[in-house]
Amino acid sequence: MTNKINIGIVGYGNLGRAVEKALMNSEDLKLEAIFTRRNVKNIISDSKLLHISEIKNYIGIIDVMILCGGSATDLPQQSAEIAKYFNVIDSFDTHAKIEEHFIGVDEVSKENEKIALLSVGWDPGLFSLNRLLGKAILPNSTEYTFWGSGVSQGHSDAIRRIKGVKTAIQYTIPIKEAIERVRHGEKPVLNDGEMHKRLCYVVAEEDADLSFIENSIKNMPYYFLGYETEVNFITEEEFKNKHRGMSHGGFVICSGNSGENNFVMEFKLVLDSNPEFTGSILVAYARAIFRMYKEGKRGAYTIFDVPISYLSSKKAEDLRKELL
Amino acid sequence: MTNKINIGIVGYGNLGRAVEKALMNSEDLKLEAIFTRRNVKNIISDSKLLHISEIKNYIGIIDVMILCGGSATDLPQQSAEIAKYFNVIDSFDTHAKIEEHFIGVDEVSKENEKIALLSVGWDPGLFSLNRLLGKAILPNSTEYTFWGSGVSQGHSDAIRRIKGVKTAIQYTIPIKEAIERVRHGEKPVLNDGEMHKRLCYVVAEEDADLSFIENSIKNMPYYFLGYETEVNFITEEEFKNKHRGMSHGGFVICSGNSGENNFVMEFKLVLDSNPEFTGSILVAYARAIFRMYKEGKRGAYTIFDVPISYLSSKKAEDLRKELL
Numbered sequence: 001m002t003n004k005i006n007i008g009i010v011g012y013g014n015l016g017r018a019v020e021k022a023l024m025n026s027e028d029l030k031l032e033a034i035f036t037r038r039n040v041k042n043i044i045s046d047s048k049l050l051h052i053s054e055i056k057n058y059i060g061i062i063d064v065m066i067l068c069g070g071s072a073t074d075l076p077q078q079s080a081e082i083a084k085y086f087n088v089i090d091s092f093d094t095h096a097k098i099e100e101h102f103i104g105v106d107e108v109s110k111e112n113e114k115i116a117l118l119s120v121g122w123d124p125g126l127f128s129l130n131r132l133l134g135k136a137i138l139p140n141s142t143e144y145t146f147w148g149s150g151v152s153q154g155h156s157d158a159i160r161r162i163k164g165v166k167t168a169i170q171y172t173i174p175i176k177e178a179i180e181r182v183r184h185g186e187k188p189v190l191n192d193g194e195m196h197k198r199l200c201y202v203v204a205e206e207d208a209d210l211s212f213i214e215n216s217i218k219n220m221p222y223y224f225l226g227y228e229t230e231v232n233f234i235t236e237e238e239f240k241n242k243h244r245g246m247s248h249g250g251f252v253i254c255s256g257n258s259g260e261n262n263f264v265m266e267f268k269l270v271l272d273s274n275p276e277f278t279g280s281i282l283v284a285y286a287r288a289i290f291r292m293y294k295e296g297k298r299g300a301y302t303i304f305d306v307p308i309s310y311l312s313s314k315k316a317e318d319l320r321k322e323l324l
Numbered sequence: 325m326t327n328k329i330n331i332g333i334v335g336y337g338n339l340g341r342a343v344e345k346a347l348m349n350s351e352d353l354k355l356e357a358i359f360t361r362r363n364v365k366n367i368i369s370d371s372k373l374l375h376i377s378e379i380k381n382y383i384g385i386i387d388v389m390i391l392c393g394g395s396a397t398d399l400p401q402q403s404a405e406i407a408k409y410f411n412v413i414d415s416f417d418t419h420a421k422i423e424e425h426f427i428g429v430d431e432v433s434k435e436n437e438k439i440a441l442l443s444v445g446w447d448p449g450l451f452s453l454n455r456l457l458g459k460a461i462l463p464n465s466t467e468y469t470f471w472g473s474g475v476s477q478g479h480s481d482a483i484r485r486i487k488g489v490k491t492a493i494q495y496t497i498p499i500k501e502a503i504e505r506v507r508h509g510e511k512p513v514l515n516d517g518e519m520h521k522r523l524c525y526v527v528a529e530e531d532a533d534l535s536f537i538e539n540s541i542k543n544m545p546y547y548f549l550g551y552e553t554e555v556n557f558i559t560e561e562e563f564k565n566k567h568r569g570m571s572h573g574g575f576v577i578c579s580g581n582s583g584e585n586n587f588v589m590e591f592k593l594v595l596d597s598n599p600e601f602t603g604s605i606l607v608a609y610a611r612a613i614f615r616m617y618k619e620g621k622r623g624a625y626t627i628f629d630v631p632i633s634y635l636s637s638k639k640a641e642d643l644r645k646e647l648l
Contacts, residue, residue: 021582098648099641124648126589127459129632131647135451136608136635137601139349143647183594258345258604261596265450268592270507272585277461280582284460286352303631306644308453311460317423319628323455323467324422324448 004030005290006061007283010052011068012036014246015091018279019066020045028313032062040273059085063293064280066284067091068241068279076101083108083116083247087293091121092277099125106300115293116300118145119224120285123147125303127252128265132304134254138263141256147193148172148272150248158223159200162216164208166236170242171199174220174250175228185262197228198273201243247295257307284311328354329398329614331607335392336360336375336405338570339415342603343390344369344452350607352637356386368442376605383409383435387617388610391415392603394601400425407432407440411617413610415445415602430624438618444609446593447471447604449627451576454591456628458578462587465580468506472496474598482547484522486540488532490560493567495523498554498574506577509586521552525567527560572598610636 007029009016016034023031024045033048035055043049065082067090069075073173077094077116082088083105092101098119109116119125122143124266131143148171155170178195200217204210234242251268271277285303288310292301309319331353333340340358347355348369357372359379367373389406391414399416406412407429416425422443433440443449447469456475457469472495479494503520505512524541528534538555541548558566575592595601611626612634616625633643 012582018582025582047590065527099644102644108598119648128648130591132632132636132643135647136632137604187593258342258349258600260596261600262594263596263601263604264594266590266592267454267596268588268590270509270586270588270590272587273582276582276585277587280461280587302640302641302644302648304648305631307629307631308456308460309628313455316626319424319456320426320626324419324443324452324626324628 004028005287006030006032007286008032008058008062008065008086009034009056009068010036010065010073011056011070012038012040012049012068013068014275014289015279015282016068017044018273018276018281019068020047020279021276022280022283026287026313027078027306029283029287030271033058053084055082056085062086064089064290065181066282066286068098068282079116079118080104080108083114084112085114087115087289089117089120089282089289091125092119093121093124095124100301102300109156109286110179110299113298115289115297117289117306118300118302120303121248121281122271125278125281126269127267129249129303130252130265134252134256134265138254138256138258138265141254141263142187144190144195144253144255145176145250146179146253147250148174148196148248150250150271151246155198155223158220159202159217163214164205164213166203166205168200168202169239171198171201173197179251179253181279182255183266185255185257185264187255191226198224200229200231201234201239202231203239204233245276246273247271250298287311287313326543328352329611330354330356330387331610332356332379332382332389332410333388334360334379334389334394334402335398336362336364336373337392337394338599339603339606340392341368342600343392343500343606344371345600346604350611353607357382360647367497379406380393380409386410388413388537388614390606392524392606394519399519401441403440404432407438408436409438411613413438413441413444413606413613415449415606416443417445417448424623426626430541434623437622439621441609441613441615441630442624442626445605446595447574449602449605450593451574453590453627454576454578454589458576458580458589462578462580462582462589465578466511468514468519468577468579469574470498470503470577471574472498472520472611474571474574474595475570479522479524479547480543483526483541486537486539488529488534488593490527490529491563492524492526494564495525497521497523503575503577506579507588507590509579509581511579515550517550517552521554522548522567524553524555525563527563528557570597570599571595587615611635611637 031047035052065086071094159168163248254265288306355371359376389410401421429440484493573594578589
């Protein structure tokens with residue numbers, strides 16, 4: 001195929017590597033180069049690994065830049081900066097700041113005649129799509145989002161900041177009883193702590209006060225207070241052997257009704273690797289926004305604005321025949 | 325609101341009534357009139373009930389016609405005919421004939437500067453969307469569609485044609501063991517009969533040969549042969565009391581992987597009323613195609629082509645804030 005879409009990756013952590021891997025399965029997309037600030041030597045594919053300072057050399061060559069930095073510090077700077085020169089897609093996921101981020105990138109993209117697709121992943125992302133689908137089809141419905149079982153980086157970090165903690169990991173576990181009530185159309189009023197419990201594995205320093213650590217975790221406001229929290233102290237060896245996974249998942253349940261008839265719509269993900277699945281989503285949506293760009297669309301969009309057929313490289317007729 | 329979208333309903337069976345009911349929950353859509361060939365006296369809403377022959381009086385008044393006829397005989401004629409004068413949406417679901425139907429309506433819609441959205445419901449429809457989503461995100465995935473538990477009209481009809489059968493109903497039941505294998509990422513090769521069993525309730529004529537009926541059902545090619553089929557003979561009274569439901573549902577499971585990591589994506593519906601849920605989908609998509617029409621789109625489309633945000637009457641900014 002001569003008309004491949006040229007892709008660039010910015011940032012080469014777990015997500016960047018996942019995008020690189022997903023691109024190797026995509027015949028219509030070509031990975032042109034990976035840009036990083038770090039001192040990385042080896043990459044998985046036979047693409048080029050370049051310092052971020054070389055990015056402007058690829059203006060007019062790379063069709064879509066997939067931004068794989070973090071939402072805390074990278075993307076708030078990078079997305080708007082890179083959107084001056086390239087079409088971009090990012091997975092910005094700090095819910096409270098999405099609108100601010102969107103407005104900033106939208107302005108830059110429009111000024112520079114580019115397109116940007118923001119906050120793409122599974123939540124925000126595929127889960128958002130299902131919340132919207134439920135709400136639009138059943139206007140009187142209630143949408144519930146359960147996360148897990150999976151690792152929360154934010155909660156793991158919070159534990160690691162406690163005095164006496166060497167390292168730690170926190171799993172978010174959806175509560176079965178809550179799931180069953182929602183699945184059966186009960187429409188209960190539930191807060192986050194009634195839907196999830198928190199399971200912690202902590203490696204303590206040699207002379208640490210274990211009960212201090214346990215109490216500090218369980219009483220930490222916002223993070224653990226109000227949640228059923230279990231704290232387990234383990235050895236460093238057990239930690240290294242058993243807690244390196246990146247599995248995650250969760251589900252969105254939309255519970256609605258029309259008079260006496262109940263409807264329950266559920267979308268569920270079980271993921272061995274959170275970054276690899278997110279990377280696969282980004283690659284499919286990179287294809288989609290380049291198509292929107294070629295149609296003349298400019299400025300920032302979200303996953304809500306993209307027809308699902310645009311994610312596929314197949315012709316509309318084939319999609320109708322094979323999947324409708 | 326002065327700028328409501330004016331809707332017409334063609335056909336006033338279970339689906340037509342469901343659409344009427346769903347429209348009563350939609351502030352931005354106005355039900356202008358219901359068209360039918362039958363001799364119906366009462367309708368649920370305070371709309372107008374008219375004979376189908378009056379439909380042309382509403383050219384220029386009704387923005388979108390929701391076609392609620394059956395796929396066997398109504399829609400193959402109606403969709404293309406009504407698409408000459410109106411934007412239309414239908415739920416044509418004879419999988420093998422979808423492409424032929426699409427081509428026919430597409431031609432008429434384009435000639436007459438109208439838009440048409442075809443084969444909208446949950447399968448084809450929301451299930452198709454999820455099959456496509458899975459395939460586009462995970463190119464090496466396998467998609468499984470399970471139906472039920474729910475009534476299959478086609479199979480019920482087939483039983484009723486057997487000598488000695490007064491009436492009958494057939495429930496399609498997904499097989500738990502098959503579901504669990506797929507959910508666990510096994511990617512088994514399964515035919516329809518390995519995924520579903522068939523549960524039949526039959527009211528026999530007074531002197532009927534019950535073993536003849538049972539054998540005729542179990543050995544009926546395509547419908548029952550190759551399936552685990554259970555036949556229960558019941559009284560007419562029990563039939564009337566217990567088997568009038570219109571519940572249905574099913575799920576699409578997409579099982580993929582990237583090397584050693586498995587990903588399972590599942591979309592599940594549990595519906596007390598099949599027609600009422602389908603009606604709610606049609607109403608949301610009627611809103612969406614009118615928006616596409618106003619953007620200048622003409623000809624036939626499917627659910628694959630519609631951005632999910634178009635299903636909602638809310639502004640993009642509010643959708644980002646509330647549901648992303």
